[in-house]
Amino acid sequence: MTAGSMIRRITETTSTNDDARRPEYRHGDIVWAERQTAGRGQRGHSWTSAEGENLTFSLVLEPRFLPVGEQFLLSEAVALALTDTFADFGIDTRIKWTNDIYVGDRKLVGILIEHSYTGPTLGRSVAGIGINVNQRVFDPALPNPVSMALAAGRTFDREEVLERFRTHCAARYALLERGDADTLQRDYRARMYRLGTPHPYRLPDGSLFTAAIEGVRPSGELLLRHADGTLRAYLFREVEFVIDRPVR
Incomplete structure (x- = not known):
């Protein structure tokens, strides 16, 4: 995201979002864990992932310029960066409001963004992201999972996927910094799951x-x-x- 930002890769943690709140992590840093013992998803759900096959990470952002009432634009930037990433690999995806990424009617990515505030603006945001990359067999209790491997019929280099996401996220975040909400809104709407039907x-x-x-x-x-x-x-x-x- 920025010059000097880092990726810290760890074997196990409770939740990468919890880790990423620590003060040593700054804007653009990523905490990537192979295993989370208490990963969180939207609506209070847990997030589970096969070790060594997927990406479970948290990205630290510091959008101090963004008013609290416009914080959803940050969610739009992150979600669009993910759809941009999958397009690079030939996978057509849609954004299921608020933050899931779908292939057809199946869930490829879960996103949980947690904010802290400095008065009327955001202070620090942690975007927790779980991408099903190479997993092909899922817990039958999960309602509708899919992975990049299942969607494309091949396996992927997880580090390459993560680096592509960082590049696209930097570009989408730059739109946010410039105040180009119109582009973010337009692109998010165009990629919404179930739009218009x-x-x-x-x-x-x-x-x-x-x-x-x-x-x-x-x-x-x-x-x-x-x-x-x-x-x-x-x-x-x-x-x-x-x-x-x-x-x-």
């Missing part, structure tokens, strides 16, 4: 409805066009995608 969604009370994604606000709310024509905005945890488990 009706699909089922679930509310917290369990009720289902059908709607089509129209986009996302800079503040992060998902915009859904309901079957009756109304456009409604949903915050994280206010709506859930309904995705059929693929036949194995």
Whole structure:
């Protein structure tokens, strides 16, 4: 990301996000662990990964210029950098709001970004990222996993994947620094999973409805066009995608 930024590779930790909070890590540094004993995902889920086959790492960012109300733009930059990375390897991906990366209806990447604040702006952000790279056999309890290897039919050099991501993340972060929110918003919308087509969604009370994604606000709310024509905005945890488990 920046001159002098480092990658620290370790065998085991509880969570790379916890490690990356330590003060010795600065903007652009990465903590990469082969094994996490308490990896975290979105919605309070855990993140598991086969040792030696995938990438589980955390990237330290210090976007002190970014207002708290626009923090979702940082999520957009990270997610877009991942889709840029996979495109380099011939894998077409989509961003499932808020932060998962999908191939078709299967999950390739999970992202968990945790922030600290300095008054009205962000202070330090840690982007925890889990990429299924070379794993081909998954726990049957996982609903819809996929890997780069399964998507492309070959194995990958994990260090090369990580370096490609660093390059693309630096470019997307530069857009953020320049204040080019329009490009980030446009590209994020264009790569959204299920954009423009009706699909089922679930509310917290369990009720289902059908709607089509129209986009996302800079503040992060998902915009859904309901079957009756109304456009409604949903915050994280206010709506859930309904995705059929693929036949194995």
